[in-house]
Amino acid sequence: MPLTPIEKKILSGKRITPDDALALFHSDDIHTLGRLANHVAVSKNGNNAYFIQNHHINPTNICVNRCTFCAFSRSKGEKGAHALRIPEIIKKLREQSTGGRSQGSDIGKKTRFPITHAKLPFMEVHIVGGLHPDWSLNYYLELIRKIKKTFPGLHIKAFTAVEIDYFSKISGLSIKETLLALKEAGLETMPGGGAEIFNRRIRSRLCPEKISGKKWLQIMETAHSVGIKTNATMLYGHIEHYRHRVEHMLQLRDLQDKTGGFQAFIPLAFHPLNTKIEGAKYTSGIDDLKTVAVSRLFLDNITHIKAYWIMLGEKIAQVALTFGADDLDGTIIEEKISHAAGALSGTALTKSELMHLIQKAGKVPVERDSFYQPVQR
């Protein structure tokens, strides 16, 4: 399909329709798509590409939902199940922040350039996990309080809308009360996980036990209303069609028009290993780039598009910086969710590796905080 009328719309700053986005997905003109998406990205963020020094923590992989696409989760008592106590999480964060023994060995194995500096200036901890059948909301409140007390300068980005719904159910509090209690304890922003694909039929095959797309959006709307900024994601490349991706992004765009609370959109490339999705394959590089580009063009009201290098791989993520993405995410340190499903990337990158990837893409590396403010060091 020729892109020209859509191209004209984009270049004159007009919003594209869901049909336009579908046509872009069906187009084979990947170069025009990349050029247009880069044009829009530059108009929003200049030639900058952001990164953050962060760590990921998964308190538990024990989960009552057991989504069919998730290779990370386990049932209680199953081999490979883990459930960290709060002091263990604090110890992990301390070791990672001070170049302690466990970090040194971990990093040395998994990244091409071992981290050598004695103290890593982490800005953010990203915490998500399974829905543990025995834990109470108090565990999570205590965890947040303890992290804030031990590392006062560390930004806490934690819990997907799916977890918030679960905490509300186990505590008997409303969604709003649950969010306010977590905010009071020290939670500052929320990641965008759990969105998967909103379409009801696809969702019922991917994650029959998970909250609906409608509920996910309601929880995000509530989070935005109490002053918690969040991200949004879309899991693609499994059993969905292009139209489901567009439908998904349209619902995000509509909510963003209302609240303005989404900071970034992250297309998550499905990884097939150890999942229950029959016949599933890895996504292709072309599909990854197309999805980043179309999301940049369609989500005109979300400022940042993240090329999550963990799931795209370092090299496709780097190219994605010229296809509309303006953020690589971060150092990560320990990633379990996509690596359980066969991610081929490392699990950590150093600041200098991230900067190198960005510079070689012709972009300007900007170290950011959790609100996309540049960090001066």
Ligand code: V47
């Ligand atoms: O919600 C699970 C996805 C998500 C697989 O907001 C899988 O900054 C691929 O949301 N293949 C969690 N993906 C990760 C996430 C995230 C990551 C980085 C940054 C941010 C952010 C959010 O991972 C889950 C699910 O959609 N996931 N299994 C899999 N087999």
Ligand code: SF4
């Ligand atoms: Fe549980 Fe999340 Fe995995 Fe689903 S994706 S099984 S909710 S950890």
